[in-house]
Amino acid sequence: SARGVLPTLAPCSAAACKCVAVDCDFTLWHGAVGEGVDGIVVEPRHSELQERLLALRARGVLLTLVSRNAPEDVWRALERMAMPLRRHHVVASRIDPLLHKATALAALAAELRIGVESILFIDDNPSEVADVRAALPEVATWTFPQSHALVRAQMPHVWQLGLALRAAPTEADVA
Numbered sequence: 001s002a003r004g005v006l007p008t009l010a011p012c013s014a015a016a017c018k019c020v021a022v023d024c025d026f027t028l029w030h031g032a033v034g035e036g037v038d039g040i041v042v043e044p045r046h047s048e049l050q051e052r053l054l055a056l057r058a059r060g061v062l063l064t065l066v067s068r069n070a071p072e073d074v075w076r077a078l079e080r081m082a083m084p085l086r087r088h089h090v091v092a093s094r095i096d097p098l099l100h101k102a103t104a105l106a107a108l109a110a111e112l113r114i115g116v117e118s119i120l121f122i123d124d125n126p127s128e129v130a131d132v133r134a135a136l137p138e139v140a141t142w143t144f145p146q147s148h149a150l151v152r153a154q155m156p157h158v159w160q161l162g163l164a165l166r167a168a169p170t171e172a173d174v175a
Contacts, residue, residue: 017160023123024067045151050084065093102135120160
């Protein structure tokens with residue numbers, strides 16, 4: 001039902017989504033990459049999110065990572081694991097074990113020369129999402145569910161992830 005979906009989403013802003021900033025552990029994959037790449041698994045819900053992110057990227061949305069990990073662990077996972085998302089798809093990142101995610105999002109916005117209101121932040125951890133909402137209320141957020149059924153139920157309601165509002169890539173875009 002919509003009631004089960006709406007509390008996980010920040011209020012919609014009028015700004016177009018220009019950037020998706022996504023967490024890694026339990027969002028892009030199941031498991032903690034710091035415990036070893038071999039321990040992470042890309043489940044169907046993770047693949048579905050990654051495929052959507054790549055479809056948005058093909059339509060001009062910037063993909064960034066915001067993660068509390070050692071950078072080499074994240075890059076190793078993106079290089080070695082069988083998953084749709086690869087390192088070369090990521091335009092910018094803030095990856096550090098002591099990362100403050102709201103500060104990282106503000107820094108990414110400055111680096112990419114976009115307003116924070118044009119960022120969608122996706123993280124599995126409700127407290128991380130709440131912290132970002134408190135510090136940067138302009139940032140759209142989605143608490144990534146830990147079940148495939150909830151991902152499938154909620155994703156259509158996260159308007160920033162919608163493909164219908166974006167032009168398909170032209171031949172010039174692909175070249």
